[in-house]
Amino acid sequence: MPVLAGVDLEIASGEFVAVAGPSGSGKSTLLNLLGLLEPPDGGEVWLGGERVSHLGRRRQARVRGASIGYVFQSFLLLSGLTALDNVLLAARYVRRDRAEARGEALALLERMAVAHRKDHYPTQLSGGEQQRVAYCRAVLNRPPVVLADEPTGNLDDHHARTILDELRRLAAERRAAVLLVTHRAEAQAGADRVLYLSGGRLLSQPPAPVA
Amino acid sequence: MVRLSALLPRGYAFTVVGIAVGVAGLVALGAMAERITRFIEGGDRFVLGQISIAGEGMGMGTGFTAGGILPASRIAEIAAVPGVSGVQAQVMLPLNTSTSHFLTLTQELIMGMDLSVPMPNRNYREFPVRAGRWLRAGDRRAAVLGSDFAASRHLAVGDTISLGGQDFTVVGILDKTFTAPDRFALVPIEDARELWLRRDPLLVQAFGAGGMRRADLNTGVAVGWRDGEDPDALARRIQSTVKGLNVTIPGELSQLLRQSTAFFSALLVGIGALGLLIGGLSLANTVTAAVFERIRDFGIKRALGATDLDLLVEVLGEGLRVSLWGGAAGVLLALAIGTAVDSRLLRDGQQLFLFSPRLLGFALIFSVALGALAAGYATLRIARLSPAEAIRRGT
Numbered sequence: 001m002p003v004l005a006g007v008d009l010e011i012a013s014g015e016f017v018a019v020a021g022p023s024g025s026g027k028s029t030l031l032n033l034l035g036l037l038e039p040p041d042g043g044e045v046w047l048g049g050e051r052v053s054h055l056g057r058r059r060q061a062r063v064r065g066a067s068i069g070y071v072f073q074s075f076l077l078l079s080g081l082t083a084l085d086n087v088l089l090a091a092r093y094v095r096r097d098r099a100e101a102r103g104e105a106l107a108l109l110e111r112m113a114v115a116h117r118k119d120h121y122p123t124q125l126s127g128g129e130q131q132r133v134a135y136c137r138a139v140l141n142r143p144p145v146v147l148a149d150e151p152t153g154n155l156d157d158h159h160a161r162t163i164l165d166e167l168r169r170l171a172a173e174r175r176a177a178v179l180l181v182t183h184r185a186e187a188q189a190g191a192d193r194v195l196y197l198s199g200g201r202l203l204s205q206p207p208a209p210v211a
Numbered sequence: 212m213v214r215l216s217a218l219l220p221r222g223y224a225f226t227v228v229g230i231a232v233g234v235a236g237l238v239a240l241g242a243m244a245e246r247i248t249r250f251i252e253g254g255d256r257f258v259l260g261q262i263s264i265a266g267e268g269m270g271m272g273t274g275f276t277a278g279g280i281l282p283a284s285r286i287a288e289i290a291a292v293p294g295v296s297g298v299q300a301q302v303m304l305p306l307n308t309s310t311s312h313f314l315t316l317t318q319e320l321i322m323g324m325d326l327s328v329p330m331p332n333r334n335y336r337e338f339p340v341r342a343g344r345w346l347r348a349g350d351r352r353a354a355v356l357g358s359d360f361a362a363s364r365h366l367a368v369g370d371t372i373s374l375g376g377q378d379f380t381v382v383g384i385l386d387k388t389f390t391a392p393d394r395f396a397l398v399p400i401e402d403a404r405e406l407w408l409r410r411d412p413l414l415v416q417a418f419g420a421g422g423m424r425r426a427d428l429n430t431g432v433a434v435g436w437r438d439g440e441d442p443d444a445l446a447r448r449i450q451s452t453v454k455g456l457n458v459t460i461p462g463e464l465s466q467l468l469r470q471s472t473a474f475f476s477a478l479l480v481g482i483g484a485l486g487l488l489i490g491g492l493s494l495a496n497t498v499t500a501a502v503f504e505r506i507r508d509f510g511i512k513r514a515l516g517a518t519d520l521d522l523l524v525e526v527l528g529e530g531l532r533v534s535l536w537g538g539a540a541g542v543l544l545a546l547a548i549g550t551a552v553d554s555r556l557l558r559d560g561q562q563l564f565l566f567s568p569r570l571l572g573f574a575l576i577f578s579v580a581l582g583a584l585a586a587g588y589a590t591l592r593i594a595r596l597s598p599a600e601a602i603r604r605g606t
């Protein structure tokens with residue numbers, strides 16, 4: 001049974017789009033397809049002028065590394081690496097100069113108020129700190145596309161606000177296309193567009209409640 | 212300064228321990244096989260280097276360590292047989308006469324050698340001396356001890372040892388040969404003859420009755436052959452020329468030795484195969500499991516842009532380092548266990564393990580190669596998954 005059907009979505013640079021929907025509606029699948037984390041059974045994904053969904057594995061990996069940043073609900077930091085090394089991991093696979101990337105990573109950690117925890121391992125960090133580190137990793141390479149899958153799902157209000165403000169700033173200042181999957185009403189309210197997933201289809205209005 | 216974490220990836224400690232246990236098993240079993248192999252090879256090398264001849268009889272007077280008495284006249288006849296290059300008279304006696312002493316390869320023996328002639332054994336022109344010196348013509352009450360013989364009694368050069376109630380000065384200790392001489396006390400033949408006379412009342416009576424000289428008190432001889440001579444043919448020639456001898460044909464004895472050790476040969480093949488199987492499976496399983504445990508990490512890395520090649524290189528690097536650490540730790544563990552066990556056994560003049568350089572080298576190469584193969588296999592399996600699937604499975 002297809003999870004998504006007839007989904008046609010275009011996001012412009014600098015646009016902040018929120019996608020809402022009940023559990024199991026396919027929000028994460030949509031993000032995985034757009035982020036090339038999962039191959040589609042049908043359809044296409046374009047990035048800029050390139051049909052990236054049909055590239056080979058190696059070229060898709062390059063696109064993921066250079067052009068797409070991911071922020072996951074469960075942070076997905078590598079437990080064997082320090083906070084700083086987790087951020088720098090994003091630079092490794094795009095062959096960035098480590099010293100240059102390190103300077104930028106430290107600045108990002110500083111900006112997100114976790115620089116003092118740079119040498120700590122994920123298990124030594126709070127949830128809010130882990131998500132801020134994960135955010136730094138997602139944006140280190142200045143990707144034109146940032147996909148955030150319930151990034152505030154495991155955070156308290158204060159830390160959730162911090163992450164959402166950063167995502168908005170990313171779209172506004174860096175002109176990144178940001179797609180956010182969230183249940184938070186405040187996040188949806190601050191988005192340029194809010195879309196709703198229901199029955200595998202994307203709607204511009206919330207679906208009418210079933211009588 | 213190199214950080215330890217740079218050499219051993221974090222989170223792999225248990226993997227290293229798992230590999231170490233597997234490799235230790237492999238090395239320990241291999242060391243036992245090496246020990247048996249060296250024993251068989253050493254015995255073969257010795258018997259093929261000389262023709263051993265005893266006097267006719269069962270050797271009752273010498274604890275069945277050799278045949279009957281071989282008088283000097285017979286030795287002279289042997290020396291006159293064409294093709295013989297040298298004959299060395301010997302007296303072989305059991306060290307301990309309180310138990311039954313049948314011919315075995317593990318028995319402790321006193322071996323008297325005629326030092327006025329060079330050793331005729333082609334493979335042992337002289338026994339390799341580790342400490343002190345070899346026996347010289349004219350030595351009396353001097354002994355050169357086999358390595359196990361000396362170690363089990365904590366004897367060193369210059370010490371005194373009582374053999375058959377007579378004190379002997381230890382003038383040398385042999386290198387380990389991993390075969391019979393390791394349990395020998397080698398003495399001048401005159402001293403051995405005296406011990407024999409003191410031990411055997413019947414012999415004293417026969418000696419006292421006349422007709423025998425001290426030079427007739429020999430239990431056997433080692434015979435060498437001239438270059439180009441076929442030792443088996445010479446042995447048969449001696450047998451047909453000189454009467455009243457027990458002649459061992461080197462080729463037949465070697466075959467006999469191999470037949471009698473066939474069980475051990477089969478055993479060591481089994482031990483080696485078992486070691487490879489257990490050690491290999493343990494190592495491959497541990498490395499593969501360690502890679503599969505990190506499936507989520509690989510998913511994340513692929514999401515961050517890692518290609519299949521990036522991951523393969525990373526995992527192979529980690530697999531090699533972990534296998535090398537595990538292999539080295541396993542070798543050290545096996546060495547520690549083997550040394551502890553052998554130090555206990557050495558009190559009885561025994562040794563169970565032989566950790567040869569070729570075995571240790573093989574164990575390290577084996578563990579590294581198998582670790583890399585296992586890591587590569589696991590990586591290729593994981594690479595088939597999409598990044599999202601890898602993250603899902605590993606979470």
